Amino acid sequence: MQNLIKKYALFALVMLGLIPMTNAAAGGLQEPQQVIQNVSEQLRQRFQDKAFTRDFAQVTRFVDGVIYPHADFDVIAPLVLGKHWKTASLAERERFKNEFRTLLIRSYSRAFVEYANWTLHFQPIDAGDGKKVVVKTEVLQPGQKPVQVNYRMFQGKGGWKVYDIIIEGVSLVTNYRSSFSEDIQKKGSLSALNDSLAKRNAEALSGKGS
Template identity: 30%
Template sequence: MNKIASILHQKSITIFLPAMVFLLSITAWAQPAGTPKDPVVVMQAAIEKVLAQLKTNEALYQENPEQLRALVAESALPYLATTRMAQLSLAKHWRSASAQQREVYLREFQRYLIRTYTKTLYLYRNTQPEMLGRDNKMGNSSESKTTLKMRVNNERGEQVILFLRLELHQQEWKIVDVNVEGISLVVTARGAFDEEINRIGLDAFLQHLTEQNNQAATNHE
């Protein structure tokens, strides 16, 4: 495991794993044209739906983890602001990247999100989260942006407070970042990515990320 994989894996285990239960809980977010629903109400319904789905398919993880990853991807990716998240995570390197490098990065960033957190989503299928409503102290509030506050127990049974940063895209609320007790998923990824790119260059970074995703798929991790 190279440095970038080690850094992100450690951060994921200790901080972001429970948060991803909610990041990938938005299969019910599709909205008809018109005024979007209250994001608090939508999120509550979405959480209940995805956790029920994970419990229903719990045997699938042991039998075919790749199929479970596909299930998570189909449910979540259309409703995540993945391009925005990817751009924020790559920061200055996105601006200097070629069109081909951006295409590779966007593809592998999506694969990274899915393969890293599917196992944890399965482990947290019995989580009972509590919605605490909006909390716009974490960022600017407007008609197109908001922040939701939630409470969940981690794998040690400790209470964790997390904030979901949302933006409205074509009348659908989408997640652009997760903040867990003051630590941002995007900022953490940005730091790890930046360090690796500065050390070995963007092309080598993209190759490593692709290799990690391919290896995980081959090993059914």
């Protein structure tokens, strides 16, 4: 699971606003692109305070408050659990949704320490059917190849929301689905997976885990 989390640290850097936008990309953005930009700006400004970043529990609460309105976990959680969502009880579904949300937020909150001299460039948006789009970006670093980071988004009652992130062609949803499916098979039940996630989340937020 740790390898999977590290794989998506780059997404965290983008969403946490630690990858500044290029000047050319800052103007003329469409509404879904503006969502990504605005979240990044909010978080980037807050993370200028080094004293703030030393309190990890405080950081995760802030990150959750900024990102949660723009990521629909009611959509993400069923996609991630796949067939296991259909057989889960309402209580198991709700617990998984909350623990998975905590897992992502705390993992992304830690990723800012890996920040280097990155810039973010928006590419032409894939408009899809008008209600679903793919926001395409390139993450650039001096001396390194550009990294493609794309956001699958849909327009709901609350505006544009992210439901999947694709890094270099690899989907967050697909990878977590595979990983959790293996965990459920090994542990014997979704309830056991939830217990494991809850333990790891609690340890990480208390400073005892990762």
